[in-house]
Structure formats: C-alpha cells, structure tokens
Amino acid sequence: MRFSEILTGAALVVLASSQTPTPYYDSTSGISYSSVTQANGVTFRVALPVAVTPADAILQVIAPVKYGWCGFAWGGHMINNPLSVSWPTGATTGQKSIVSSRMALGYTAVPSPYPNATYTPIKGPAANSTHWTLTTRCQGCTIWSSSDGDFNIQNETEAVFAYACSSTPPVTPSSNTSDIQVHEEFGIWGHDLSAAKNASFSSWVKAAGNASVASRFWA
Ligand code: HEM
Ligand SMILES: *[C@@H]1O[C@H](CO)[C@@H](O)[C@H](O)[C@H]1NC(C)=O
Ligand SMILES: *[C@@H]1O[C@H](CO)[C@@H](O)[C@H](O)[C@H]1NC(C)=O
C-alpha cells in the first residue's frame, strides 16, 4: 500500500471520514461482495478469487440518478491505475449502464481508454427510478505497472481504492469512449479484501456474458 502518496491535503480528510466496507450478499446473482456505501450514497462492491494471479474481479456500482458518471480507481488515486468509469446509458430497455476502461496519466485531461482491462456483464440488480447500477467482471483491473511501481492488489489484505463522481452526464452516454466532465466529488478509502475473496468466484465469472448474450443481464 502507498498511503504516503495520498496523505496530502484534502485526501487525508477524505481518508479519515471514509466508510468501513462490510460483507454483502447479492441475492440477484448469489455473489458475495465486500461493499462500501460512500457518504454521497454511492455503493461500490468488489469480489475477488481467493488465490489466483492474475485475478479477475467483479465490480458492482449502485449510484443515485443525480450522478452522470462515477469512476472507481483500483489503485486509490486518479493517475497511473486502472479506472472503471460507469454511467447510465439513458436507454429505457436493453443496456441501461455502461463501463468505460480508462487510465489517467495526468490531472488536466480526460482519462484515456485503457486497453489492458476488459469488461463483461454480470447479472445484478436492475436499475430503477432512483438508482443506476453496474455489475461487471473486469479482467486486468487487479494487476498493473506504472512509474509508481508494480501492483497486484490480489496480494494485499487491504487495498486503497478511490472514487470520483460527476453530476454531469457524459457527452455521448451510449459510448464507452465518450468525453466526460471533471468530477465534483472524490473519496479515498482503505478496503479490507478478506471479505471480497471467495472460493466460489470462479463459478460467478463463468456466468459472465459477452456482448452477444449481454441482453439477458440488462433487466
Ligand atoms: C475530465 C476528466 C477529469 C479531470 C479533468 C480530472 C481532474 C482532477 C484534478 C484536477 C484532481 C485534483 C484536484 C482536486 O484535488 O480536486 C483530481 C483528483 C482526483 N480524480 Fe480526477 N479528473 C477527471 C476524471 C477522473 C476520473 C474518471 C476518475 C475515476 C475514478 C478520477 C478520480 C480522481 C480521484 C480519486 C482524485 C483524488 C485523488 C488524487 O489526487 O488522485 N478523476 N482529478
Ligand atoms: C462466499 O460466497 C457465498 C455465496 O455468496 C457465501 O454464502 C459465503 O458466505 C461466502 N464465503 C465467504 C468466506 O465470504
Ligand atoms: C468499449 O467497448 C468495446 C466493446 O466491448 C471494447 O472493445 C473497448 O475496449 C471498450 N473501450 C473502453 C474505453 O472501455
């Protein structure tokens, strides 16, 4: 972990006020997650295998509809780590949310597409009038290398994660390469991974869909 990198200014305050992750069983999918709901009402849930390298991950995001997009940072800060950015597509049938694989190399540009991470839909709770939801498998989110070093969060018992959310919808909500506006909010927290690691993980990812079968997951 690299707390020293983020113990600056506002980030320290955010860390101190972050919520504690708790185990959560999603009866829609049968998946157990380590789940945290931020003070802004956005929930982030992570599931991992027990001991696999490289590890896939399952990410679930549930956000109030006032958010145009929310991003999840696997390394606990904006730059040099995989970002899973998601938003509602605006569709009333079919695919109601989309995930965009990004990585930021700086703080002044929209984070770029990040080809090393690939996503496939997983069954999860449906979006409704108050919240949009994303449930996805990520291959390539738990291991990366940058000028900050080599990272493998599967090796950690506690990971530092971060999020950012914007009230402004992406320019082209149906596209995972859409331009986005900067966030108004972000948070950083330490996330206990013991409750995220589950021996049933491999059976959960077997149920992940590709684009041709995805419609069955978009209730
Ligand atoms: C147009 C796109 C974006 C711009 C221009 C942008 C810009 C910035 C700037 C200037 C900061 C530092 C200023 C501050 O402390 O408030 C920051 C912090 C942060 N951003 Fe972004 N951002 C963008 C997208 C994203 C996305 C997609 C994520 C995904 C999770 C993200 C995550 C964060 C996080 C976690 C922080 C605080 C921790 C850190 O300093 O790394 N940002 N952003
Ligand atoms: C693993 O997942 C199953 C099904 O979601 C759950 O019943 C069980 O409690 C989980 N085990 C651990 C160690 O979290
Ligand atoms: C967008 O989705 C396509 C098709 O699934 C995928 O190949 C591409 O990598 C995705 N791009 C981003 C930025 O997520």
Ligand SMILES: *[C@@H]1O[C@H](CO)[C@@H](O)[C@H](O)[C@H]1NC(C)=O
């Ligand atoms: C919408 O879904 C969220 C997350 O599952 C839930 O907390 C909320 O109560 C639901 N709202 C309605 C109106 O059903």
Ligand SMILES: *[C@@H]1O[C@H](CO)[C@@H](O)[C@H](O)[C@H]1NC(C)=O
């Ligand atoms: C992406 O994958 C390439 C090829 O395996 C690798 O060289 C590069 O370091 C990876 N990028 C990150 C950020 O881990």
Ligand SMILES: *[C@@H]1O[C@H](CO)[C@@H](O)[C@H](O)[C@H]1NC(C)=O
């Ligand atoms: C993670 O653990 C694996 C297996 O023990 C090891 O090979 C690898 O070097 C570790 N990677 C990091 C970045 O700690």
Ligand SMILES: *[C@@H]1O[C@H](CO)[C@@H](O)[C@H](O)[C@H]1NC(C)=O
């Ligand atoms: C998509 O999933 C279907 C059903 O599981 C499978 O038959 C098909 O080969 C998959 N396609 C790709 C491109 O992976």
